[in-house]
Amino acid sequence: MSTTIEQNKGFGATLWDYLTTVDHKKIAVLYLIGGGFFFILGGLEAMAIRIQLIKPANDFVSAGFYNEILTMHGTTMIFLAAMPLIFALMNAVIPLQIGARDVAFPFLNSLGFWLFLFGGILLNASWFLGGAPDAGWTAYAPLSTTSPGHGVDFYVLGLQISGAGTLIAGINFLVTIINMRAPGMTYMRMPLFTWTTFVVSALILFAFPALTVGLFLLMFDRLFGSGFFDASMGGNSVIWEHLFWIFGHPEVYILILPAFGIFSEVLPTFSKKRLFGYTAMVFATVLIGFLGFMVWAHHMFTVGLGPAANSIFAIATMAIAVPTGIKIFNWLFTMWGGSIRINTAMLWALGFIPSFTIGGMTGVMVAAAPADYQYHDSYFIVAHFHYVIVGGVVFGIFAGLHYWWPKMFGKILDETLGKITFWTFFTGFHLTFFIQHFLGLMGMPRRYWTYGADQGLELGNVISTVGAFLMAIGAIVFLYNVIITTIKGDKVSGDPWDGRTLEWSIPNPTPHYNFTQIPLVRGLDPLWIEKTEGRKGMTPAEPIGDIHMPNPSILPFVMSLGLFIAGFGAIYQIDNPIWLVVLIIGMGITFGAMFIRSVKDDHGHHIHKEDLDKGAGL
Amino acid sequence: MKGWMGKIRTLFLLSLLSLLLSGCGKENLTAFSPKGYGAEVSLNLIIISLLVMIFVFIVVMVIYTIVLIRYRQKKGQEDFVPKQTEGNKALEVIWTVIPIILLIIIAVPTVSATFDLADTTEKNDSLNISVTGNQYWWHFNYGEEEIQTSQDLYIPTGEKVYLNMMSSDVLHSFWVPTLAGKMDTNPENENTMYIEAYEEGVYYGKCAELCGPSHSLMDFKVIAVSPEEFDQWVEDMQNVNPDATPETASAQEGQALFENSCLSCHAIGSSPTAVGPNLTNFGDRSKIAGVVDYSKENLVKWILNPEEFKPGNKMSGNYSVPEPEEAEKIADYLLQLQPSEVTPESATE
Known part of the structure; x- marks a missing residue:
């Protein structure tokens, strides 16, 4: 990716290159930078929360500002950090893993990224424009519909725009995985990361429309005077809760399943064994995805849905523990009898197993509705979902970054710094969140700005804050690692880990067109099969020929920019109708770009086979 | 078992x-x-x-x-390839x-x-109390007994008490961890749950659903007393005369001020007005507004500037702030509103 040709380019040319790129590898880098930036932002918000709670009756931040911080922490981490970082890995890896030269819709891939980024920027612009949203990341009505100022409007429009990007990305990966697999790669030969991406893309396709609808209704309530969630106008606030969680629960699996996929790549590679129970793992993935849609009301046990609904959703939720358990045991038995190498990527995978098991245990515990009457909206729940999302998703992202960094950037992240990151972050994580299980049952509700000095909650909160600082140190060391490796790290071969899947058959750096010849896949772990038969690389499935590649385009950037501008118009037209002009200009830019895209013929370009030998496209 | x-x-x-x-x-x-x-x-x-x-x-x-x-x-063993x-x-x-x-x-x-x-078979034969969550306080209405009160929920021990819950504004959640799990108060439909306290005591309650800046300052109490004491309390509350003249001159002036400026939101007695908390037994409470230490000094401060204690509350900016000496008189009046011998203290003895 960062080749000599590119390094010789000026900053402006590189910038233009990234603004217009439709190359999945460069879009992966963009997602990584965007997601990384918002991860730091969300982390700072988390630190503000923990500092505020370090002692009773603290006044580090004010009550109203605290609600803005907690809302933005949740929203940022879920929509703007975890999802983009996962998309970074998917973009970097999936086409390589299935033996494709790019995704099915490279233009849409770029559009998905820019929509996410502009949506995220719009949401965060609220900090400087009168205050961020303050109704929680769940934005429950009527608090969200009655929240003063424009904060929640930014939430609605920002998420709507970035959500469209996510939906586009999901559809893109779905089509890519269905249509672009190399010859011989049947469904049951796909690597687990590809499988989980496939299932996750389907989840996005079905879950995000619920959010889109919910956000539209909320937008109408706030900006255009409707009353979908207003009881006094015949609306119903519980509808929002349903819509939100019909999206929100599958969202949890949208985040965790790719992490499962990453661990299913890392554990076999560093145990030198094929994944134990591949078929069971695939079916467990599909089953988790399927059941993920039938459990949303377990977020609503205390809403008053009645005992029949609560029982049904309790049992459906417990059922998810079965496929998850299957996965845990198959990972353990992948390592059983193997030859385990422990490096940083593997450490994250090994740290994940006990951490996520705890998150899964508490998951079953909160599924028991009458017990949840106590856990619900208390710090127990905060602890539970951080065990799942940090102990599962964030650990997975770290494992994936360490594992695929040489594929993405041609260098291995420093191992010593990596191990320091792991141990500080891992210790800090358990210190922060384990105690919160107890805080919750000791009577500390979540989203509390402060607590009294006489309530027995001091010690737990101090421990939790200390842990949060350790996590912050771990994250800073990782950032330092990235910088130092980029500056000083040595180039490595295309297959530094003795890999098993197709992406490791590609030389370093990965050519623009990924594969000179599309490989022939002869089974699960195709590269491993070739290695055991004494071959160095993949057997090609086609003769060397001209390679057809898409052209770069600035249009996705322009389309997203138009929506970004329109967003401000939509938000401020309620104060002054003159802003409708801005709305119209913004939409005009977007529709104009769409019109150009529709009428302009762009058939891409060919890299001729004579030029391939000379290094074209590197 | x-x-x-x-x-x-x-x-x-x-x-x-x-x-x-x-x-x-x-x-x-x-x-x-x-x-x-x-x-x-x-x-x-x-x-x-x-x-x-x-x-x-x-x-x-x-x-x-x-x-x-x-x-x-x-x-x-670097070259060892496992099965x-x-x-x-x-x-x-x-x-x-x-x-x-x-x-x-x-x-x-x-x-x-x-x-x-979720069992409601005994609901009709039991004590029923309507609970209303408000930003940022709790209103309790004993329908059959015709008692209205706020912040302190008195219940008898050893029996199921049915709580019929709604919200007057945004979502709240009623949580008294030591007595029972939580239940949300929704603006559009009534939720019912029951609590049964085994022993007398003052149990701490919290709001568990994000409801605005002062979400963490919506504490309330459930005061469980023996059935006899409870009956006594009901009788005392029913016998309250909202117009009774206080003993001290300051409190008398306070009463006049209160009736002029505060009564439109805060009821004394069984009036159903519930814009702000009902203050019938304010003198029996142990906290001001659920979270502030109970003292005349703090009460005066509250009357002059409630925003300092509960950001975003509905009182701030919606009343004509009295002069400090007037606030003192109002405080004198409120502090002597002690209709019953049955108080949080008597529940913990």
């Missing part, structure tokens, strides 16, 4: 105590030492599910430890079936407890 559950619970709490030097939190706030039926049902279920899950965790960790000790690559096992059908069946059985162990009591806690 109850006997061995009790033993397990004691064991569990003892180990927990040693685990956490801080103990299990503050008495009458923590869910770890239930003093009501709902909290007991919840805790039993918590313990059952926790025990099953600890078993699973131990199994996972044993395999995990064995794997990490036995199968780490040793020096000189590439595809899987094992018998093992897959085992770790599918056993978890299902374990889940059934949790699911059966879950369903039974869910229906148990």
Whole structure:
């Protein structure tokens, strides 16, 4: 990716290159930078929360500002950090893993990224424009519909725009995985990361429309005077809760399943064994995805849905523990009898197993509705979902970054710094969140700005804050690692880990067109099969020929920019109708770009086979 | 069933105590030492599910430890290629079936407890109280007894008390961890739950659904007293004369001021006005606005600037702020509103 040709380019040319790129590898880098930036932002918000709670009756931040911080922490981490970082890995890896030269819709891939980024920027612009949203990341009505100022409007429009990007990305990966697999790669030969991406893309396709609808209704309530969630106008606030969680629960699996996929790549590679129970793992993935849609009301046990609904959703939720358990045991038995190498990527995978098991245990515990009457909206729940999302998703992202960094950037992240990151972050994580299980049952509700000095909650909160600082140190060391490796790290071969899947058959750096010849896949772990038969690389499935590649385009950037501008118009037209002009200009830019895209013929370009030998496209 | 559950619970709490030097939190706030039926049902279920899950965790960790000790690559083994096992059908069946059985162990009591806690067969024969969540205070209406009150919920011990809950604005959630799990108050439909306190006491309640800046400052109390004391309290509350003349001159002036400026929102007596908290037994409370230490000084401060204590409350900016000396008189009037001998103190004695 960062080749000599590119390094010789000026900053402006590189910038233009990234603004217009439709190359999945460069879009992966963009997602990584965007997601990384918002991860730091969300982390700072988390630190503000923990500092505020370090002692009773603290006044580090004010009550109203605290609600803005907690809302933005949740929203940022879920929509703007975890999802983009996962998309970074998917973009970097999936086409390589299935033996494709790019995704099915490279233009849409770029559009998905820019929509996410502009949506995220719009949401965060609220900090400087009168205050961020303050109704929680769940934005429950009527608090969200009655929240003063424009904060929640930014939430609605920002998420709507970035959500469209996510939906586009999901559809893109779905089509890519269905249509672009190399010859011989049947469904049951796909690597687990590809499988989980496939299932996750389907989840996005079905879950995000619920959010889109919910956000539209909320937008109408706030900006255009409707009353979908207003009881006094015949609306119903519980509808929002349903819509939100019909999206929100599958969202949890949208985040965790790719992490499962990453661990299913890392554990076999560093145990030198094929994944134990591949078929069971695939079916467990599909089953988790399927059941993920039938459990949303377990977020609503205390809403008053009645005992029949609560029982049904309790049992459906417990059922998810079965496929998850299957996965845990198959990972353990992948390592059983193997030859385990422990490096940083593997450490994250090994740290994940006990951490996520705890998150899964508490998951079953909160599924028991009458017990949840106590856990619900208390710090127990905060602890539970951080065990799942940090102990599962964030650990997975770290494992994936360490594992695929040489594929993405041609260098291995420093191992010593990596191990320091792991141990500080891992210790800090358990210190922060384990105690919160107890805080919750000791009577500390979540989203509390402060607590009294006489309530027995001091010690737990101090421990939790200390842990949060350790996590912050771990994250800073990782950032330092990235910088130092980029500056000083040595180039490595295309297959530094003795890999098993197709992406490791590609030389370093990965050519623009990924594969000179599309490989022939002869089974699960195709590269491993070739290695055991004494071959160095993949057997090609086609003769060397001209390679057809898409052209770069600035249009996705322009389309997203138009929506970004329109967003401000939509938000401020309620104060002054003159802003409708801005709305119209913004939409005009977007529709104009769409019109150009529709009428302009762009058939891409060919890299001729004579030029391939000379290094074209590197 | 109850006997061995009790033993397990004691064991569990003892180990927990040693685990956490801080103990299990503050008495009458923590869910770890239930003093009501709902909290007991919840805790039993918590313990059952926790025990099953600890078993699973131990199994996972044993395999995990064995794997990490036995199968780490040793020096000189770099080229060793392990057998590439595809899987094992018998093992897959085992770790599918056993978890299902374990889940059934949790699911059966879950369903039974869910229906148990939603039982309303005794509702019509029991004490019914309407609970209304407001930003940021609680209103309690004893319909049949014609008593209105706020912040302190008086209930008799040893019987089911049905709470019929709604919200007047945004979502709130009624949570008294030591007595029962929580239930949301919604603006459009009434939710019903019951609480039953085993012993007398003052139990701390909190709002558990984000409701605005002062979400964390919506504390209330459930005051459980013996049935006799409760009857006494009901009688005292019913006999309140809102127009009764206070003893001191200052309080008398305060009353006049209160009736002029405060009465449109704050009722004294059984008037259904509930824009702001009902103050009939304000003098019997132990906190101002649920969270502020009870003293005349603080009350005056509150009257002059409630925003300082509860950001975003509905009183700030919606009343004509009295002069400090007027506020003192109003405070004198409010502090002497002590209609009953039955108070939080009498519940803890």
